[in-house]
Amino acid sequence: MLAVQNLLAAFERVTDYWSPKVIGKVNDQLLKVAKIKGELVWHAHDHEDELFHIVKGSLRxxxxxxxxxxxxxxxxxxxxxxxxxxxxDEECWILLIEPASTKHTGDEVTPLTRSIEEQLS
Known part of the structure; x- marks a missing residue:
């Protein structure tokens, strides 16, 4: 049976800024929702593209x-x-689409870095 999911309701699972939560999968791409505010860290994903979709607010x-x-x-x-x-600058809600292999902050590790296990919880 296929399960309908509401994107806006998925943000209820997110309680901390910069802590993405996996809400679905399409082939090897993970769909993640996150609430963000402030600055993350300069980083790159050497082998993966990353899509940002702004659901609410704005992002630079x-x-x-x-x-x-x-x-x-x-x-x-x-x-x-x-x-x-x-x-x-203000709270922003984003949908991320990226390969399952993507590390949250690339090779940079900060207190905001989340493991895939944390993102799946």
Missing amino acids: IELEDAVVELREGDMLTIPKGVRHNPVA
């Missing part, structure tokens, strides 16, 4: 040579290997 993604402003409804794919730093 700092790149080494540019800054991209995303608003509610916008999507952006960060190509593999591109260093980036997500920043949200």
Whole structure:
């Protein structure tokens, strides 16, 4: 039986900023929801692209040579290997789509870094 899921209701599982929760899977891509506020960390995913979809609020993604402003409804794919730093001045809700192999903060480890086990909980 197929299960219908409500994207907005999925955010109820998220209790901490920068702590994505896996809500589904499409082939080898994980669908993750996260609430974010403040700054994460400069990082890259050497082998995986990462899609950001803004569900609520706005997000600034700092790149080494540019800054991209995303608003509610916008999507952006960060190509593999591109260093980036997500920043949200106010609470922002995002849907991430990325391969299951993607490390939360790439090779950077900070107190905000979450393991895949934490994201699956």
